[in-house]
Amino acid sequence: MGNDTGLTLRTILRDVLSLSEERAAALDAETGLFGAMPELDSMAVAGLLTEIEDRFDIIIEDDEVDGEMLETFGALLTFVDGKRGA
Amino acid sequence: MNAGWPCPGPGGPTEELAVTFDRQRRHRLLIVPPLFDEMNRTRRFLIETMRRLDIVGVDSVLPDLPGCNESVQAFEAQSLYSWRKAMAQAAAHFRASHVLAVRGGALVFPNALPGWVLEPVKGASLLRQMLRARTLAGREAGLAESSAELLEIGREEGLDLAGYRLGAALVAGLESAMPLDEGQREIRQSDLGGGALWLRAEPGEDPGQANALAAIIAEGIAA
Numbered sequence: 001m002g003n004d005t006g007l008t009l010r011t012i013l014r015d016v017l018s019l020s021e022e023r024a025a026a027l028d029a030e031t032g033l034f035g036a037m038p039e040l041d042s043m044a045v046a047g048l049l050t051e052i053e054d055r056f057d058i059i060i061e062d063d064e065v066d067g068e069m070l071e072t073f074g075a076l077l078t079f080v081d082g083k084r085g086a
Numbered sequence: 087m088n089a090g091w092p093c094p095g096p097g098g099p100t101e102e103l104a105v106t107f108d109r110q111r112r113h114r115l116l117i118v119p120p121l122f123d124e125m126n127r128t129r130r131f132l133i134e135t136m137r138r139l140d141i142v143g144v145d146s147v148l149p150d151l152p153g154c155n156e157s158v159q160a161f162e163a164q165s166l167y168s169w170r171k172a173m174a175q176a177a178a179h180f181r182a183s184h185v186l187a188v189r190g191g192a193l194v195f196p197n198a199l200p201g202w203v204l205e206p207v208k209g210a211s212l213l214r215q216m217l218r219a220r221t222l223a224g225r226e227a228g229l230a231e232s233s234a235e236l237l238e239i240g241r242e243e244g245l246d247l248a249g250y251r252l253g254a255a256l257v258a259g260l261e262s263a264m265p266l267d268e269g270q271r272e273i274r275q276s277d278l279g280g281g282a283l284w285l286r287a288e289p290g291e292d293p294g295q296a297n298a299l300a301a302i303i304a305e306g307i308a309a
Contacts, residue, residue: 016285016286016287017286018281
């Protein structure tokens with residue numbers, strides 16, 4: 001489950017941030033996202049979350065979105081895994 | 087390459103611009119662009135697709151939606167209805183034989199024409215994403231706005247979203263709008279290969295995707 005989610009999440013980040021395959025593959029749990037990647041402004045985060053909802057068929061509520069969940073690739077993966085399991 | 091066309095507007099018709107590859111050929115494709123920022127992110131991709139269609143003998147036209155791009159009309163005055171009327175008018179003016187509607191363009195395209203819709207999107211999804219961008223930006227600025235509250239205001243008074251001033255009619259229209267395709271062929275992103283260009287935080291282009299889209303259209307028109 002985690003593996004599969006991780007792969008899809010990598011693809012989404014690659015598409016939204018126009019990452020090379022190498023950079024997408026190099027994303028790990030510690031890789032910083034919001035605040036660390038200048039491309040990730042509020043519009044890009046909104047696009048990212050909407051795409052995550054579409055591909056995983058989940059709904060992310062306003063109050064679930066915070067700096068912590070978007071801080072690292074690992075945090076975002078944990079959040080999405082939690083939503084999928086719920 | 088740029089042509090003017092008479093577009094209906096609240097104060098009477100205005101002259102709006104379209105990018106055209108027009109050699110008065112038999113097959114003429116109207117491209118209805120995506121809405122909001124997705125229009126900017128896909129513009130180069132769509133024009134690259136038009137160049138390829140020109141080479142294989144298909145005319146194409148990409149009009150501005152009134153209120154968008156070079157348009158002289160006010161964005162705030164627009165609604166899905168005004169965009170539908172405008173695109174129907176553009177189809178008639180340029181004598182389009184086929185149509186390609188991209189993303190939110192599928193909410194406003196003249197669906198009596200044969201053609202294609204590329205990854206059509208519901209109005210509610212576009213609205214949700216823009217509301218989310220606003221609440222996220224607000225939170226960074228220390229404001230506590232919720233999507234639900236904003237939507238309530240937007241229905242009554244209009245709303246600033248993603249750098250656009252949406253009138254109340256546009257907000258209300260987007261909430262319930264579904265793609266209008268009726269028999270047009272649906273093209274998925276996976277048919278084009280690569281990541282969707284409208285998702286990209288920075289606008290870009292992809293020659294491979296333009297090749298793939300032009301090939302699908304050219305083949306369909308010739309069939």
